Every structure is written in C-alpha cells, then in structure tokens.
Amino acid sequence: MSNKETKTDVILIGAGIMSATLGTLLKELVPEWEVKVFEKLETAGEESSNEWNNAGTGHAALCELNYTEQKPDGSVDISKAIKINEQFQLSMQFWSYLVKRKLIHNPKDFIMPLPHMSMVQGEENVAYLKNRFEAMSKNPLFKGMEFSDDHGKLLEWIPLIMEGRSVNEAIAATKIDAGTDVNFGALTRMLFDHLKAKNVDVKYKHSVENINRTSDDAWELKIKNLVSGNIERHKAKFVFIGGGGGSLHLLQKSGIPEGKHIGGFPVSGIFMVCKNKDVIEQQHAKVYGKAKVGAPPMSVPHLDTRFIDNKKSLLFGPFAGFSPKFLKTGSLFDLVTSVKPNNVLTMLAAGAKEMSLTKYLIQQVLLSKEQRMEELREFIPNAKAEDWDLVVAGQRVQVIKDTEAGKGTLQFGTEVITSADGSIAALLGASPGASTAVHVMLEVINKCFPEHVKKWEPKIKEMIPSYGMSLMENPELLHEVKTSTAKTLGLSASEKKELAFS
Numbered sequence: 001m002s003n004k005e006t007k008t009d010v011i012l013i014g015a016g017i018m019s020a021t022l023g024t025l026l027k028e029l030v031p032e033w034e035v036k037v038f039e040k041l042e043t044a045g046e047e048s049s050n051e052w053n054n055a056g057t058g059h060a061a062l063c064e065l066n067y068t069e070q071k072p073d074g075s076v077d078i079s080k081a082i083k084i085n086e087q088f089q090l091s092m093q094f095w096s097y098l099v100k101r102k103l104i105h106n107p108k109d110f111i112m113p114l115p116h117m118s119m120v121q122g123e124e125n126v127a128y129l130k131n132r133f134e135a136m137s138k139n140p141l142f143k144g145m146e147f148s149d150d151h152g153k154l155l156e157w158i159p160l161i162m163e164g165r166s167v168n169e170a171i172a173a174t175k176i177d178a179g180t181d182v183n184f185g186a187l188t189r190m191l192f193d194h195l196k197a198k199n200v201d202v203k204y205k206h207s208v209e210n211i212n213r214t215s216d217d218a219w220e221l222k223i224k225n226l227v228s229g230n231i232e233r234h235k236a237k238f239v240f241i242g243g244g245g246g247s248l249h250l251l252q253k254s255g256i257p258e259g260k261h262i263g264g265f266p267v268s269g270i271f272m273v274c275k276n277k278d279v280i281e282q283q284h285a286k287v288y289g290k291a292k293v294g295a296p297p298m299s300v301p302h303l304d305t306r307f308i309d310n311k312k313s314l315l316f317g318p319f320a321g322f323s324p325k326f327l328k329t330g331s332l333f334d335l336v337t338s339v340k341p342n343n344v345l346t347m348l349a350a351g352a353k354e355m356s357l358t359k360y361l362i363q364q365v366l367l368s369k370e371q372r373m374e375e376l377r378e379f380i381p382n383a384k385a386e387d388w389d390l391v392v393a394g395q396r397v398q399v400i401k402d403t404e405a406g407k408g409t410l411q412f413g414t415e416v417i418t419s420a421d422g423s424i425a426a427l428l429g430a431s432p433g434a435s436t437a438v439h440v441m442l443e444v445i446n447k448c449f450p451e452h453v454k455k456w457e458p459k460i461k462e463m464i465p466s467y468g469m470s471l472m473e474n475p476e477l478l479h480e481v482k483t484s485t486a487k488t489l490g491l492s493a494s495e496k497k498e499l500a501f502s
Contacts, residue, residue: 005220005232005233005234005235006036006232006233006234006235007218007234007235007236008034008035008036008201008234008235008236009033009034009035009236009237009238010023010026010033010034010035010036010236010237010238010239010240011035011036011037011038011219011221011234011236011238011239011240012035012036012037012038012239012240012242013037013038013208013221013239013240013241013242013243013247013250014037014038014039014047014241014242014243014244014246014247015037015039015041015043015044015045015046015188015192015202015204016044016045016047016048016049016188016242016243016244017045017048017049017184017187017188017191017433017434017437018240018242018427018433018434018437018440018441019037019240019242020044020045020049020187020188020191020192020195021094021191021437021438021440021441022240022242022441022444022445023035023037023191023195023200024098024103024191024194024195025094025438025441025442025445025463026445027195027198027200028459028463029445029452029456029459029460030452030456031198034201035195035200035201036200036201036202036203036234036236037192037195037200037201037202037203038203038206038207038208038221038223038234039202039203039204039205039206040204040205040206040207040208040226040329041204041205041329042204042205043189043204044188044189044191044192044202044204045184045185045186045187045188045189045192046185046329047244047245047327047328047329047394047395048244048245048394048395048396048430048433048434049184049185049188049434050184050185050394051183051184051185051186051306051308052185052308052391052393053185053269053328053393053394054184054393054394054433054434055286055302055304055315055318056181056182056183056184056304056306056307056308057116057179057180057181057182057286057302057304057435058088058091058092058111058179058180058181058182058435059084059088059435059436060084060085060088060089060116060178060179060180060435061080061081061082061084061085061088062085062116062142062145062176062178062179063116063117063118063174063176063179063286063287063288063302064081064118064288064300065118065120065129065132065288065289065290065291065300066291066300067080067081067084068080068081068132068135068136070128070131070132074127074128074131075131075135076128076131076132076135076136078132078135078136078139081136081142082139082141082472084435084436085141085142086141086466086470086471086472087435087436087438087439088435088436089466089471089478089481089482089485090436090438090439090442090464090466090467091435091436091437091438091439092481092485092489093438093463093464093465093466093481093485094438094463094464095107095110095111095187095485095489096484096485096488096489097462097463097464098191098194099488099489100488103194104187104190104191104193104194105190107488107489107490108490109183109186109190110182110183110184110186110187110190111180111181111182111183111187111489111490111491112180112181112182112307112491113177113178113179113180113490113491114179114180114181114284114285114286114305114307115157115175115176115177115179115284115285115286116175116176116178116179116180116285116286116288117157117158117173117174117175117176117285117286117287117288118132118173118174118287118288118289118290119158119161119171119172119173119287119288119289119379120171120172120173120289120290121169121170121171121378122170123170125170125172125290126149126170126171126172129147129172129173129174130147130149130172132174133145133147133174136174139472140471140472140475140478141471141472141478142176144176144177144178145174145175145176146174146175146176147172147173147174148172148173148175149170149171149172151165151167151171154171154172154173157173157175157285158173158283158285158287159282160279160282160283160380161283161287161303161379161380163381163382164381164382165381173287175285178482178486178491179285179286180491181286181304181305181306181307182434182435183307183308184434203223203225205225205226205227206223206224206225206226206232207223207224207226208221208222208223208243208250209222209223209224209231210222210253211239211250211253211254211424212255213254213255214235217421217423218235218236218237218423219235219236219237219238219239219254219423219424220233220234220235221233221234221235221236221239237423238422238423238424238448238449239254239423239424239425240424240425240426240427240444241254241424241425241426241427242426242427243327244326244327244394244395244397245264245266245325245326245327245330245334245395245396245397246326246327246330247397247426247427247428248262248263248264248326248338248397248426248428249326249334249337249338250426251417251426251428252338252340254419254424254426256417256419256420256424257420258417258418258419258420259417259426260340260342260343261342261343261346261401261402262343262346262399262400262401262417262428263338263339263343263346263347263350263399263400263401263408264326264335264338264397264398264399264400264428265335265350265354265397265398265400265410266322266323266324266325266326266334266335266395266396266397266398267320267321267322267361267395267396267397267398268320268321268322268323268325268328268392268393268394268395268396269317269318269319269320269321269392269393269394269396270317270318270319270320270321270390270391270392270393271315271316271317271318271319271390271391271393272315272316272317272319272372272376272388272389272390272391273313273314273315273388273389273390273391274313274314274315274316274387274388275387275388275389276384276387279314279380279387280305280312280313280314281312283303283305283314284305285305286302286303286304286305287302287303287304287379288300288301288302289301289302289378289379299318299320299360299364301316301317301318301375301378301379302316302317303315303316303379303380304316315391316376316379316380316388317393318393319364319367319372319375320360320361320364320365321361321364321365321392322361322362322364322365323395324336325395326338326395326397327395328392328394328395330395343400345407345408346400346401346402346407346408347400347408348408349406349407349408350400350408350409350410351408352408353406353408353409353410354410357410369385369390370385372390373385373388376388396430397428397429397430398410398411398412398429398430399411399413399415399428399429401415411429412429412430413429413430414427414428414429414430414433414436414440415427415428415429416428416440416443416444416447418444418447418448422447422448422449422450423448425444425447425448427440427444438464442460442464442467465477465480465481466478466481
C-alpha cells in the first residue's frame with residue numbers, strides 16, 4: 001500500500017458539470033495554476049450530470065411554473081424567474097465563448113433549440129397562466145412569449161397533447177421558441193476533454209476517503225485508488241467539493257463550522273420514456289405543467305422532447321422515488337451516516353415539518369404503471385401503456401438547514417457552502433443546478449478568491465460580457481448577447497434547419 005503525497009494549487013472532487021465549469025473558468029483565468037480532479041466512477045458526468053439522470057432542460061424560467069408564484073391578490077411574482085433567466089444567460093455566454101475559441105466543438109452535440117411551453121387545465125389555472133404571461137411578456141428577458149387558450153391554435157402547437165380533448169375543456173398554454181434542450185452529460189465530457197488538453201490531471205476510480213486541515217492551512221485529502229487499493233495523500237491550497245449527493249459527507253469530514261447544522265434528504269426521480277417513434281415525432285417542445293396542490297416543487301410534471309445520442313426522445317415525469325442512497329452508485333447507509341450530533345435536531349425538525357412530503361413520497365413509490373399512465377394521460381389523453389417504459393433517473397439530495405423560516409427547513413435549490421477563509425467550498429442541492437453552473441461557480445470564485453477577482457475581472461468580462469450587469473436593465477446588451485450566443489451555439493432561426501436530427 002502506497003502513502004505518497006503530492007501538492008497542488010486546486011483540487012476538484014467529482015467530475016460533474018460543476019467541477020468541469022469551475023476547472024474551465026480557473027484555467028482561463030490562471031492557466032499556470034495546477035489543478036487535479038478526483039472522481040470515483042470510470043468517466044466524467046456519470047451521476048447527476050448524466051443525460052439520463054436529469055431533465056435536460058436549459059432552465060431559463062421560460063416554462064417552469066414553480067418559479068412564478070401567484071400572490072393572494074391574483075398577480076404573479078416573476079422575480080425568481082428573472083433571476084434564474086439572468087443566471088442561465090451567463091452559462092450561454094460562457095459556452096459561446098468556449099465554442100468561438102474552439103476550446104469545445106460541435107455545440108449541436110450538447111445544445112439544441114427547442115420551444116419551452118407551460119400548459120394548464122381548469123378555469124383558475126388558465127386565469128393564472130394568462131396573468132403570468134401578461135407579467136412576463138412585458139419583460140425583455142421573455143420577449144417572444146405567446147399565450148393561447150384557443151383549441152385550434154393549441155392543436156398546432158401541441159397536437160399530441162390536444163388530440164382527443166373536448167372542445168369545452170378549459171386549457172391554455174404559453175410558448176416561447178427561445179428554449180433549449182441541453183445534454184449536460186455530453187457538455188461535461190467535452191469540458192473534461194478540454195481540461196485534460198490543458199494538462200489538468202483527472203483521476204478516475206479514485207475515491208476521497210477523508211479531508212483534513214494541515215498546520216500550514218492547506219487541505220490534505222486521503223484518496224483511495226479503487227483499482228490498485230493504494231492510499232494516496234494529496235494537499236491543496238483550495239478544494240472544491242462537487243460530488244453531487246456525495247458532497248454532504250465530504251463537507252462534514254472537512255469539519256468546517258459552516259458545514260454544521262446541515263442535513264440532506266434524498267429523492268430519486270423516475271421518468272416514463274416513449275418507445276413509439278410515431279408518438280415521439282408528434283411532439284417537439286418541453287411542456288411543463290403545474291404541480292398538484294400540496295405537492296413539492298420537484299414534482300412539477302413535464303413532457304420533454306430530448307435529443308440524446310443523436311436521437312430524438314420523449315420523456316414524461318418526474319415521479320418521485322425514495323432510496324436512502326445519496327448517489328445512484330451510493331450506499332444504502334448514506335442517509336443514516338449523514339446524521340451527526342450537530343445536525344440531528346435539524347433533521348428531526350425537518351421530519352416533523354415535512355410529513356406531507358413523506359406522505360407524497362410513499363404514495364409515489366407505491367404507484368403502479370397504470371397509475372403512472374393515468375397521470376401521463378392528463379398530458380396525452382390517448383397514451384398507450386405499451387408505448388412507454390420506466391427509467392430511473394438520478395438521485396437528488398435536498399438540503400435541510402436552519403433558516404429564518406425555522407429549524408429544519410427543506411431547501412429546494414442550490415447551496416454553496418464555503419469556509420470563512422475561502423479555502424474550501426462545497427456545492428449542495430439540486431435544480432436548477434447545471435443550467436446555472438456558470439453563475440454558481442462565479443459565486444465560488446468571488447467568495448473564495450476575493451483577492452484575485454479585481455485582476456481577473458477583464459478576462460471574466462471577455463468570457464461573459466454581461467458579468468456584473470443586469471441584462472433586464474440593459475436591453476441593448478441583452479439583444480446583443482442573445483443574438484451572439486444564439487448564432488454561435490446554432491440556436492438562431494437560420495441555423496435550426498441545419499441542426500435538425502434525421
């Protein structure tokens with residue numbers, strides 16, 4: 001057994017989209033820094049970033065109704081939608097920069113233009129969607145959004161969904177052609193190919209067993225080579241924990257005070273996948289519905305056109321499942337071992353407060369295929385069971401923490417935890433996650449390298465022209481950025497025919 005020790009500038013734990021993004025940003029900002037990556041699986045992007053483990057939606061708040069809450073007076077609050085859209089624009093700009101400089105190639109292999117739609121049923125929901133449309137369509141970020149409650153127009157937009165419906169049914173949809181389908185697995189692999197070309201040392205089948213602070217204020221990682229069984233020790237000035245659901249355990253092992261009083265609750269996703277080509281061809285959009293009353297935000301049903309492995313696919317879901325694992329490849333003891341003396345009260349408080357979530361998960365786990373088909377038929381009235389199979393998607397660990405809202409609050413979103421001195425950072429949480437990876441990693445850079453940010457700012461603005469600015473408040477810049485990124489990434493109207501799959 002070996003016990004060799006190496007020193008480096010930066011260590012990234014986990015070979016997912018977050019580590020790929022942070023590594024790529026740092027290599028552009030300080031190419032002389034030495035970066036190492038440790039991943040316990042055989043290749044990059046195999047957990048949450050994998051194309052079959054997420055919805056592949058470029059989350060820009062164009063269609064996701066859980067980002068636009070209805071107020072008691074009937075008006076719709078679009079502030080969260082604005083925030084998420086602005087964050088997604090940062091990702092688009094950075095990807096465009098990488099393509100322009102030929103640092104990654106063939107954008108059609110990871111991003112495709114695809115309409116984003118919201119669809120609701122019932123008079124009250126139709127009124128809500130119309131109010132949402134009126135609020136959003138006035139904002140330059142959502143330019144081009146259309147609304148219709150006309151059955152004839154909806155039949156043009158979503159024939160698969162409208163076929164077999166009564167003309168008297170109250171139904172409405174919004175549509176915006178500027179949406180995208182993003183293959184985050186393919187993008188992650190592209191970025192790691194680029195990083196390896198930049199001399200980043202990427203070690204697969206290496207598991208981080210422990211993290212300790214050293215007397216010289218560095219971090220020492222105990223790492224097991226899963227092939228040879230050898231133990232290695234690697235030291236770094238800065239460590240980023242981007243291990244998806246596995247991040248919580250590693251954050252706890254670091255011992256930083258900021259990692260205390262934080263827990264995690266795992267939820268798995270199940271999608272229905274269509275295997276009938278004729279059905280698949282009738283749908284060309286991502287259509288998001290509205291979560292049922294009392295259901296958590298993660299349960300928003302959606303019918304997704306996807307482009308995976310150069311093939312058009314159609315998925316519906318998600319249905320929630322439960323496993324105590326924090327990763328698909330994790331351990332059945334993940335949940336139990338994440339409970340520590342410093343977070344046990346937080347976890348118990350969450351358990352008491354989230355009985356409705358527990359009930360929802362139990363109901364979801366017990367659903368038969370026919371019961372799932374009945375939910376699908378709310379979207380596709382004529383759906384046939386023989387056309388659809390089930391696929392288990394990724395595990396997501398929802399963050400539980402003490403907030404102003406109370407002890408043991410379940411957080412639906414992405415959380416960055418950093419030490420006071422910025423020497424270590426961990427990413428926890430789920431959606432909108434990958435879509436806002438660039439925003440999140442810029443947040444890590446600002447928190448962890450404040451002494452360098454001013455010097456790095458010109459380069460950051462070269463990569464991301466709107467950095468530090470609000471696109472909504474700068475319509476000329478917004479137009480320039482959206483036009484440029486659409487052209488570079490092959491998303492503009494003139495490019496769409498060339499990018500269509502056969």
